[in-house]
Amino acid sequence: MAQINVENLSKTYRVAMRDPGLGGALRGLFQRRVREIAALDNVSFSLARGELLGFIGPNGAGKSTTIKILSGILRPTSGRCEVDGLVPWEQRIAHVARIGVVFGQRTQLWWDLPIVESFELLRDIYRVDAVQFAKTRDRLVEMLKIAPLLDTPLRQLSLGQRMRCEIAAALLHAPAILFLDEPTIGLDAVSKLALREFVKDLNRTDGVTVILTTHDMHDIEALAKRVIIIGNGKLLRDSSFESMRSEVLAERRLFVDFASDNGDIAIDGATIRARDGRSVEYAFDPARTAAHALISRIAAAHDVVDIRVEDPKIEEVIARFYALHGAVES
Amino acid sequence: MNALSLYLSYLRNCLRAQMLYPTAFLLRFGSQFVITITEFGGLYALFLRFSHIRGWTFPEIALFYGVVSVAFAVADSTCRGFDMFGPQFVKTGHFDRVLLRPRTATLQLMGFEFGFTSLGRVIQGLVALAIAIGLLHLDWSVGKAVLLIWAMAGGFALFFAILLLQATLSFWTVESLEIVNTLTYGGIEAAQYPLDIYANWFRKFLTFVVPLGCVVYFPVAAVLGRSEAAGVAPWVGAITPLAGFLFLLVAFSAWRVGVRHYTSTGS
């Protein structure tokens, strides 16, 4: 029995259109023209308890809209959705008591209050039993290493520190589901890594279902076995990342640093992508030519200083996927 | 943790946050108090010159004034979240976070901020009441005292309703609407005088459309024993504060429509 079930979810927005210029502004006083935008178009998927889902797509594709509907703050135009048996927007209070939401750019903590007092206020709001709360809070404080921050007001913390407190805050009431909307945005490298470790741990050890929206593909790489790609409001892909990669951009890259500038560096079984002095980048299809075969061929024909084999960057895979499906930023 | 305890929690945190800057706090409190006392002083100065306004004397006006002031000031202090709803919650999208918490929006908005500095106006209202009671030679009774409190309660409900309607409108217009000041501050200005000094159409407006007259004029006139000037029997003044609560019910219905609109169109 799926924990989250989404069926044919659609959301259309009606946006007022205004003509440009002075004439348009004056006309806008008297008539309103409306344009319909399909933010979501028949999206369906379901999630089992304890899954960790990566949710990606170009800007304006409908990711935020889906998260908002799942969390209960937005009503869809049509379609069904159930989370643990509840309809999010119909049974709002019951539903939100069981989820945690972290928005990357916004905070739910009180600006002027020391963190520990924000936490206590949240305990009161979520009606968490005091003993249970102390245990959960202490554990989160330890896992996220925010003990030294507890007596500081939010406004004095750096972005990385804020995000860690934010995540703790979202989990104080031990929700079954955690929504993370662009959590690593603006964080430094160390904080990003720490965050990913934490989320992975949380999902593995506590079985918290996690839905992660992000533009940072390394988040996806590190965390999500399953990925849903939304483009232009439609669900374009629902599979593991690896299976998508092998379908979309199966080629691999070979980087060679030659010892000298001899003329002919063409190699059978690979195409040249780029060349910068003595460094050459080849592309090859691993299904047809094995990497070791290529390496042997090159080493036999030339003097080589260094060789390495890489998969295309994850962003490239995604970009290619978007291009294939005409998923553009809107 | 039930609603009342949570509200008190909110209050405590709000006070703590405001007390972080004690001088600023005292300054705002002081200036609020001084401004409202100055307004009352202006009223007194007019009476020094004119001695009466259509037969009503200063102590009587002070009673009207006190009731309206206290009713408004309590509403102003507790309903800050609604007063600033447009810019603080709709424009910023912060209302999303309110909806993500397992509590009613009303409770959260009332807990958002408590205007401790507005208590300056409460004190001013009480001062006005004290002056009025001191200067009036009335036969005071429990009934009259209860009626005054009941009038203030109705006034509170009415001003709460006005702020709630303003907040509801900001779901569509986003900004805080200055026009609502006509009803809040304009309301105090108008209702601090007995409505019979105004033209008929205005009196009707303040009785049937925005029932300020119901929560101030009729009850206080009854307390003063001047109900004939108001043109109604005294017992009417005992019931009319109810109009404030009815108005509040209407405002809540509009609010629910507004919330539904917000959740349908997103932020």
Add this chain to the structure above:
Amino acid sequence: MALPYLAILRARFVLMLQYRAAAFAGFATQCWWGAIKIMVMAAFYAGAAHQPITLAQVITYTWLGQGLLGLLPWQADAEISEAVETGNVAYERLRPVDTHTLWLARAIAARAANTSLRVIPMFVVAAILLPLVGLGAWSWHMPSTASAAALFALSISLTVLLSSSFTVLLNIAVTALKTRRAANLAPVLVSPLSGMIVPLVLMPAWSQPFLFWQPFAGLVDIPYRIYFANLTGAGALAGIVAQLIWVVGFIVIGRAWMARVMARVDMQGS
């Protein structure tokens, strides 16, 4: 050559139309406010003995007050309050202009912009529309004489200067105390002492000399009384002199204070 200015004007106008709801609301508020004040004063005046100013003059006074509300210095310049709180105020010193003059010019522009938006519709409604619908007794009357009109023009220009120089004082206070709360006392002083709550001339007789010569009388009371010739000849001259004294006073104090404060201002990082 005129094209870029026309473009700016057009862009401004389009922006204004976007805020039509807010602008209309603000205007309606003021009409309402004026109407209530007038009704109350009319009730006071009914059956009252002779007063220093007539009801018709009080009515004009009220409409003038609403129309020219934008002239009053309620708070420090919003831009500067913002700059102070974000630590950017030191940038003001980087401009190749005398800071006091810069702030004064900015305050004058703000007063003019605020007022021009409100005074025209208020005038149209209170001075033109009301008489047209037969409510001439409740309308905004014209200046009594040509000389009153001319003196009013002079006086109201001084009001703009007075208000702006006071605003600069508020700006300096905000900068010195590093918070916009420093200007909180402004409405406390301006509201009663300018005559916005009650026309100063209706206050008790013993307070008149003090009220006339204090700085804020020049914001409302003096120019309006000149307008309907309640102050004429020597009286009007005295009023204008009072305004001038305080304009000069505020500017002198402002420049001296600013020099002290700006020496201590520093740039803040984030």
